Amino acid sequence: MGVRCVAIGSCGRVIQRAFSLHKAHSTKDMENLFQLVRNIVPALTSKKHKGQDGRIGIVGGCQEYTGAPYFAGISALKVGADLTHVFCTREAAPVIKSYSPELIVHPVLDSSNALQEVEKWLPRLHALVVGPGLGRDDFLLNNVMNILEATKARDIPIIIDADGLWLIAQLPALIHGYQKAILTPNRVEFSRLWEAVLTGPVDTKDHSGSVLKLSQALGNITVVQKGEHDLISDGWQAPTHSWWLPGALAHSQGSATTRPSRSMVAPQPPQT
């Protein structure tokens, strides 16, 4: 069975499980969702070679945290990306690699030439995910700062989650105005970012307005605020709710970036 058939099967099982918890959904809703998932997975064709349907880089994984970068990488593959490169610390690499032979793992993030090592691969990557299981060690964060600058210089889309967001909260200028960035904060990460770039407390009665304001304060970069209802804004348009599976993935594992349908791999939301 091909990788994509397995991916579709896996997505189907997740959705079926989700729907078993949400009986209120109609069969028609379910059919629509299956179709949306199918749309995400690229069609097999003899005209393409391996790599053309997505080469994704994951920056994260350190001594303490190895699960999150694995989930980010393997999920990218399950929704159709062809290759995933994980850039992690030396100690994390054998652990992450042993979870799956499908991931390409580079034990470079804690080396003094981390930037050069990652830069060798940057020209081949279609998107970079920064933060899952990264930790908050200053030396690592400094390396990641340089990697972010190099990635921006190449105009590569960047998705930032978890400790990547911690770094952005310390240094918002690092990502300010970079239109190809997507930040995926949970409620706590959202507050941290808010405090870094805005004054006063987050308006908990107006989630939509808050997401819009944060996106604008960061120079109109896309913010996906995770929670019971995910909210997405690019600072120009009022936030929209997550459109495909509200609440169904509450038992999150690893990282929001492991659910790429919410961000750049997704088809456009249906017009309403």
Ligand SMILES: NC(=O)C1=CN([C@@H]2O[C@H](COP(=O)(O)OP(=O)(O)OC[C@H]3O[C@@H](n4cnc5c(N)ncnc54)[C@H](O)[C@@H]3O)[C@@H](O)[C@H]2O)[C@@H](O)CC1
């Ligand atoms: N939390 C996770 O699932 C993962 C954490 N990892 C790493 O573990 C370290 C600590 O992670 P923490 O998640 O504890 O982060 P923090 O140290 O930033 O703590 C955030 C706190 O906010 C709480 N919180 C989260 N969502 C909330 C909500 N909606 N409402 C109220 N409280 C909420 C959490 O329970 C946690 O106590 C980080 O270095 C992080 O990268 C990573 O390995 C990836 C997985």
Ligand SMILES: Nc1ncnc2c1ncn2[C@@H]1O[C@H](COP(=O)(O)OP(=O)(O)OP(=O)(O)O)[C@@H](O)[C@H]1O
């Ligand atoms: N209260 C909730 N009810 C239903 N679903 C929720 C709720 N909170 C979060 N979720 C779902 O879980 C996803 C992850 O949100 P969460 O707040 O757990 O982020 P997180 O802590 O950063 O986790 P992860 O890093 O795994 O994405 C959300 O995008 C949403 O789909």
